[in-house]
Amino acid sequence: MNIAVSFSSFFEKGKTFRPKKKFSPGTLKYSLHKQAQASLNSGVNLQEAIKLPPGEDFNDWLAVHVVDFFNRINLIYGTVCEQCTDTTCPRMSGGPKYEYLWQDGDKYKKPTHLPANKYISLLMDWIESQINDESIFPVTTDVQFPKNFASVCKKILTRLYRVFVHVYVHHFDRLMSIGAEPHVNTCYKHFYYFVMEFSLLNSKELEPLKEMTLRICCDFHVSNYNK
Template sequence: MQGLIDIFKPERTFRPQRKFTRDSKRGLLFEKAQATLGLQLCMSDMVVVPPGEDKYEWIAVHAVDFFNRISLIFGTLTDTCLSSTCPAMSHSNGSKRWDWKWQDNVRYKKPTRLPAPEYIFQLMNWVEHELNDDELFPLSSAEPWPRDFMRRIQRIFTRLHRVFVHVYYSHFRRIQEIAGEAQVNYCYKHFWFFVNAHALIPQSELEPLADLASRICRKRKDYPDNIPPGLIPSTPPKPHKSSLFGYKKS
């Protein structure tokens, strides 16, 4: 995550960063997960549950980690992602279109069209509330995981993925301007391999970034073909031209 922090200023994080107690079970598991980043390992190997570890703990740790990283990325875009520039959480690629409305069964009891920044604000608030739920994420290993853990965690990851979609479709030029393309691509690649390895997001929700995934999410070593966290390229890698982004950086 250090590479993201170097480019995406932590003081501008969209939501406060969540941290693990250093000597806790999840804190130790988080350190184990972070230790694999940047190593010359296949991404498909990095996301596998380590031998002897609990699968749900592994997923819980990554839910918090991805929440922090996505918050850091989007926090840099809050001055350009405005209701006037992004009036809806809608994106299209050719004949395909995705139009997301917000519903949380609390304030928004019915699907409601919101400007993208408000949609993402509500989304991240909702995810943070879920991550703070001690019933969903038991504090003690002696407490059982809830029966609906996978259903709820799948919804968390599905909604977090929509933030990636908005970043790539609506703000990728800004990401390039701050030389953050390699870091965001690496973060998404890690996210993509993780959710596919653990069946956390339906393929229909991954479809908006399928073109991107077909290019950067390949089962091969990530170094030196892709820049791992902590290494900032002197010049951003040249982006591929595609219908997804529709332009090249000049």
């Protein structure tokens, strides 16, 4: 099965929550992006597709995947956003045990309770500002990545994972009703394998979806949860 094509063709029919971030043709990151997509298109096992290509810089590989996950998770949330309102989702949560508070150090200086749709909108704006900042995500090889680039990406990926948590826990019925479950599962597995391969998420963040993850990523070593 052509994973990337089937995913893209499905979500092209849906709503886009945010405009896609694209790489400029001719740049190294564009080439890496195409290389990553080609691996997915070839039907390669996802665990192999996320491995750092020989001779490539990890920061470039990380940047490409962070942008790709941002685009894909935007599309996923776009399929459920009409059902995610102040009334249906008054808190950004992943079930009764997990709630995520918003803090950006600017308008929200302290952790703040927000409806899920407001939290996710602020989150996507925040990530978009990060990836559009060329001092953080340089587009040419003559500009160096900042020293804290990996930690910036870890924070972005941690917050993006929370969108997965909310969508799976609170909007799974919607995913099922529109036939999106297998496509979202593929995106989730891609994300999960990537962050586990490079130790980019704290194991505590994975707890809300632990049982589901063990089920759909059963071909991955369970022991990785305890890293």
